[in-house]
Amino acid sequence: METARVLEISSKLDISDIDWEAAKAAGITEEEEFILTYFADIEAQTIIYMRDLLHTTAIDDPGVIGFLSAWNYEEYFHGEALAKVLDVCGNPLQQDRIAAVRRNATWGEKLLAWVTSKVSRFLNDRFVTLYMTWGAVQEFTTHAGYQRIRETTKNPVLDEIVKRIMKQERVHFSWYYNNAKKRLEANPSHRKLVRFMLERFWSPVGAGVKTDEEVARLFTDLFGEGYGDKLVTDVDHKIGQLPGMDGIQIMGSWFSGNVQPLLGRS
């Protein structure tokens, strides 16, 4: 998807017609409280991630600034909608939640942002391709997470809100994926680096501000027995279709190292 098209269809998530009384009456489970808090936190942190990105060469690509503007705007309202669900169901997030979550950012995360901005200048054009491919993995995974919320929730209002969010997540994924594909096709010399970085350094959205236990719990709650294998296959298969990424193991290696031990498998 082209940036112009994203800008054309971009909009604030519409929840004006949502029946909040019905959301409250249906309620959420303890697991859902944890999952929705995690999702609300990472959606709300998008602007911080964008700040870090603005220090890299990713913004040298003419389409990126336009996309980032629309993307950040949409993600913000995903966070707001989820926070509202939590609120009406009796689990309000604290007032200064964005800053509080940010305070959890590890020194490693802050250092990584600084190193990334420096490395991006060295990698130059190759960094843009890496950023697009990395973004495709994150959006695909986020979409899969929302899909699992829809499959498991008994709250019809939450289901409806997540359905609307997912529609926008598909646009985000499509933008990242198609741009990654174009760039990997046009630049065979970028492929090795992108593959290496993803296989070596990839971690799920939120890993920088959530503890390892929280990230693993999210995946265990959402992708328990049976569903984890599907997630691994889906992510690695989809990214594996990009030029030079055949047989790549991104989710596969992360999942087996971080989640499978918790599921009692080795």
Ligand SMILES: [Fe+2]
């Ligand atoms: Fe989102």
Ligand SMILES: [Fe+2]
């Ligand atoms: Fe997204």
